[in-house]
Amino acid sequence: MTVYAQIYAVVQQIPPGKVATYGQVAELANLAGKARLVGYALARVAGDDRDIPWQRVVNARGEISYSPFRQGNDYLQRALLEREGVQFDAADRVNLRVYRWRPGEPDGHTSL
């Protein structure tokens, strides 16, 4: 069982229309504090593996992590999320209080 397998297993549980942060995924995969590994692991499957909803992972501020290394996948990420109903604010961020996925609550009830 590699650390990647654990990371992918967690990401696959994120339901459509919801997002999780890198740090959150790391914690759920028993890799607390190793958020970078999550990004690294996802970089290896993006565009390659369609079984993993990589677009549902954003950074701790609710932003998509843009990088030239992603060759457009970052922009694609936003398009995919919007297609799922996730809305971005004027600062290009998603409101984590509304869209953050909470394990155990399949259809996150957005109570403030």
Next chain:
DNA sequence: AAGGTGACCCTAT
């Protein structure tokens, strides 16, 4: 086999 690197995160200034 050692060193650079990356889709991160947190705290302090």
Next chain:
DNA sequence: CATAGGGCCACCT
């Protein structure tokens, strides 16, 4: 709000 620095660790030369 912005910048800076430390911690993290598997992957690829």
